Amino acid sequence: MKLVTAVIKPHKWEDVREALETFGVAGMTVSEVSGYGRQKGHTEVYRGAEYDIALVPKIRLEIVVEDADADDIVEIIVKTAQTGRIGDGKVWVQPVDAVVRVRTGDRDESAL
Amino acid sequence: MDYGLQAWMLVSASLVLLMTTPGLALFYGGMSRSKSVLNMMMMSFSAMGVIGIVYVLWGWSMSYGAQDVALLFNNPFETFGLNGISGTGYMGVGFQLTFAVITAALISGAVADRLKFSAWLVFLPLWVTLSYFPLAHMVWGGGFLSGVQNGLADLLFSGDGGAAVAPIDYAGGTVVHINAGVAGLVLALLLGRRLGFGKEPIKPHSLPLTMIGAGLLWFGWFGFNVGSWVPGDLTGDAAGTYWLEETSLVWLNTTVATCAAMMSWLLVEKLRDGKATSLGAASGVVAGLVAITPACGALSPVGSIILGAVAGALCALAVGLKYRFGYDDSLDVVGVHLVGGLVGTIGIGFLALDGGLFYGDGIRQLVVQLAVALFAVLWSAVATLGVGLLVKAVIGLRVTEEDEVAGIDLADHGESAYDLSSTSGSSRRPAVLAESKPVAEGANA
Numbered sequence: 376m377k378l379v380t381a382v383i384k385p386h387k388w389e390d391v392r393e394a395l396e397t398f399g400v401a402g403m404t405v406s407e408v409s410g411y412g413r414q415k416g417h418t419e420v421y422r423g424a425e426y427d428i429a430l431v432p433k434i435r436l437e438i439v440v441e442d443a444d445a446d447d448i449v450e451i452i453v454k455t456a457q458t459g460r461i462g463d464g465k466v467w468v469q470p471v472d473a474v475v476r477v478r479t480g481d482r483d484e485s486a487l
Numbered sequence: 488m489d490y491g492l493q494a495w496m497l498v499s500a501s502l503v504l505l506m507t508t509p510g511l512a513l514f515y516g517g518m519s520r521s522k523s524v525l526n527m528m529m530m531s532f533s534a535m536g537v538i539g540i541v542y543v544l545w546g547w548s549m550s551y552g553a554q555d556v557a558l559l560f561n562n563p564f565e566t567f568g569l570n571g572i573s574g575t576g577y578m579g580v581g582f583q584l585t586f587a588v589i590t591a592a593l594i595s596g597a598v599a600d601r602l603k604f605s606a607w608l609v610f611l612p613l614w615v616t617l618s619y620f621p622l623a624h625m626v627w628g629g630g631f632l633s634g635v636q637n638g639l640a641d642l643l644f645s646g647d648g649g650a651a652v653a654p655i656d657y658a659g660g661t662v663v664h665i666n667a668g669v670a671g672l673v674l675a676l677l678l679g680r681r682l683g684f685g686k687e688p689i690k691p692h693s694l695p696l697t698m699i700g701a702g703l704l705w706f707g708w709f710g711f712n713v714g715s716w717v718p719g720d721l722t723g724d725a726a727g728t729y730w731l732e733e734t735s736l737v738w739l740n741t742t743v744a745t746c747a748a749m750m751s752w753l754l755v756e757k758l759r760d761g762k763a764t765s766l767g768a769a770s771g772v773v774a775g776l777v778a779i780t781p782a783c784g785a786l787s788p789v790g791s792i793i794l795g796a797v798a799g800a801l802c803a804l805a806v807g808l809k810y811r812f813g814y815d816d817s818l819d820v821v822g823v824h825l826v827g828g829l830v831g832t833i834g835i836g837f838l839a840l841d842g843g844l845f846y847g848d849g850i851r852q853l854v855v856q857l858a859v860a861l862f863a864v865l866w867s868a869v870a871t872l873g874v875g876l877l878v879k880a881v882i883g884l885r886v887t888e889e890d891e892v893a894g895i896d897l898a899d900h901g902e903s904a905y906d907l908s909s910t911s912g913s914s915r916r917p918a919v920l921a922e923s924k925p926v927a928e929g930a931n932a
Binding site: 419425 | 803
């Protein structure tokens, strides 16, 4: 099994979710996160005093999938979330040793 | 005075109360950081609590009465506890009480995040006693800054039994705004800068709260200015007619000066910073209201637009002074209230329909207005310095560095303003509940 983690632009999240659902992904964990990379933050001005706001808001998706699906899912995310401008985000894949469904105690693939 | 006019005064007093709680509390609270918003709002609420009581005990007596002391204040014991006041006399006390409250509450913007709550509670009654009540007496109670014989204006341009040119302060340019602005500056200097001032992003945590507060201030200001008419000896229909004419002008002037100040503040921002901000709009509203306060009965509506526009632009520029000079007037009490109060008080000398330089009436009104403003600045500075140093020596002014970092809400009030997370790790300490005994059967039989 693989853990696919994607950090994407917030306004792209609905499109990505729809595409993944069409593919057959049944669930995921979503968090509002902030960070920065090549895309820097922005400037705010309060009564003439300027502040550099370094962090940019992003959405983080986490999905645990079967090994065979990982590449397809990464491709779907990249294709859907891409705008071609700086700040589109990143996707990465890690191996997962074990998964347990809390309600039933089911393990691994049957817990996905 | 007839019934309708008296009822209007009660409404006016209530409107001014709305300015402090919750208007000013929201205006300042939104500009604070989320870890000190409760303390900021509490400074307004506690000003209501403390000064409401002090005003009834000796505030009214020190401000208004027949036992003047050196034209500076009235005998605090003449009507102590409102002894000798009765019936509709309470109406004037109530109206003036709300003015004393908001003036002191305005100062709190200068001391955000770091003034001990206990120090604030001790500062309040001392400050109104030494600064506010005397200035109210001097300006409105027939004292040194009114047109009275041997008053400041009389010393400048003596007339027949009093000043030839009386100072004009309709609703508190000197007594309220210059006074609060100077006090804020002095307290900010005594307290020192907040940790991280000018380096860390110390920015407003909720501008919608500030916008709501500014809106409530604007609405309440109609009580503040429009309620500040003086009927003189008029009664019956004559009083009613005079009231309608006077308040119609004052209401309109209060409104359009504020419109102009908001737009000129936004224009300065657009030209200087590239963006017109909501904080700028809220601040411009208050700057305009401050400037028109002393002038609202003396100007034409067009004159009020000019005054408001000048005030909005100058205050928008003045809020940057604290970074240049390094004093931490946290929420710009100096930039908005001192500068706006000076613009309004001095602007009367140019724009007053009767006596203004622009209307060909010479410079005497202008000189009188300048002199009165300067005297108010000096009085407030000395009084605030005295009170501030005393409180500092006896109980100290500032919270510890640790408490300031953690937030004064937690340190002084034991609360946090926003509990939006369900995973904050908090747990209820077991309450000591009264032991419940089963009622014995037949106990009541």
